[in-house]
Amino acid sequence: MAAAKKIITVIGATGAQGGSVIDHLLRSESQEYNIRAVTRSPDSAAAKALAARGIEIVQAELTDKDLSAEKDASLAADKAAAIETDMGINMANTALATETLYHYFCGGKSQPPHYDYKARATRYIKSKPELLAKTTFVWCAFYASNFAWDFLKPVYFPAIGQYVQMQATPSDQPIACIGNTRSNFGAFVGAALTQPETTRVGQTVFAFVERSTLGGLLKIWTEVHGVKATYVQIPRDTFFATWSAKAQEFTLGMEFWELVKDQEWTGEDRFLTYADLGLDITTLKSVKDSFAELEL
Structure with a gap:
């Protein structure tokens, strides 16, 4: 039976x-x-x-x-x-x-x-x-589709012939990206499901396929679309006055990443990544391929 x-x-x-x-x-x-x-x-x-x-x-x-x-x-x-x-x-x-x-x-x-x-x-x-x-x-981690948000989407300036992305955080801000969330995230949960002895008891799985910086993500985006773009850091108060509360929360999140950088965010000794789960990320959608799905 x-x-x-x-x-x-x-x-x-x-x-x-x-x-x-x-x-x-x-x-x-x-x-x-x-x-x-x-x-x-x-x-x-x-x-x-x-x-x-x-x-x-x-x-x-x-x-x-x-x-x-x-x-x-x-x-x-x-x-x-x-x-x-x-x-x-x-x-x-x-x-x-x-x-x-x-x-x-x-x-x-x-x-x-x-x-x-x-x-x-x-x-x-x-x-x-x-x-x-x-x-x-x-x-x-960071969704590739976040680049479609109004306050993150690079804006084209005809006068200079290129795109500009304005943020309140520096371009060298470290960040991890999941790529296409709908395509990739389930693989991490699936891998964790098959290894309960490793992933239970309060372990933290960090789902991402690539580490980069905010400026690095913009560079990948330009390469995918064959365009030029410049990352411009503007004063925090100016950014907050311009955009919605959602943009402000995003900036607070980026500032948190800047504070902890390579430290464990969870306060624990470590968290589990694709390497710990034995997950082959070459089978998942890369950040580059995920950006290719976004319209200019």
Whole structure:
């Protein structure tokens, strides 16, 4: 008699990270999971597209105290884009109440002040030994698609015949990039799933395919599109006065990277990269190829 499939619950299933996890699992040869996708909008086109692929769709809000969709799941993959403290703790409490929980993933793309919100939820999880023993934290690096944001997208100046990218942080700011998030992120979660003895007990997986600088990313972007571009650092106050709060949060995130540089951001001894997971990043979409998908 064939063993029953495990249930894997993906929160934020219609987003880039959650969607990437689902794509990876559907391509997996093992096919050992029944996938349950949790979304706030089950009638959306994205949710219906998942249902058409055989995914179970469940409606839920992260603020709900009873996330019954996650109950009896063998894994809960938290891929909400900006998890507030109460949401993170709510998810953790639901996981704690799940007797059959085997592996819990906690992550998402975060930038200050969201670092602080997520850190509080992380500390809560670490205060629960029985949950921490089954938890893997996942950090996703800079999206290549961020270059499409209004405050990051290089602007063409006809008078000088080239593009200009204006930022409040220096061009030599170190940064790690995931490339195409939808294509690449799921591979990191998939690799972590197959190595629970390595990735659980509160280990942190850092999902990226290339390390560079902000100026280095712009250089790759120019090479891909065959154009010239200049990186211009402008005063922080000027940048903040010009752009939205989203741009300000991004800058705070970059300033955080500048402060820690090569230090471990998590405060722990180390985190796990593609090398530790045995992941061949040549099979993933490079930063260069990811930029090629973006329109000028």
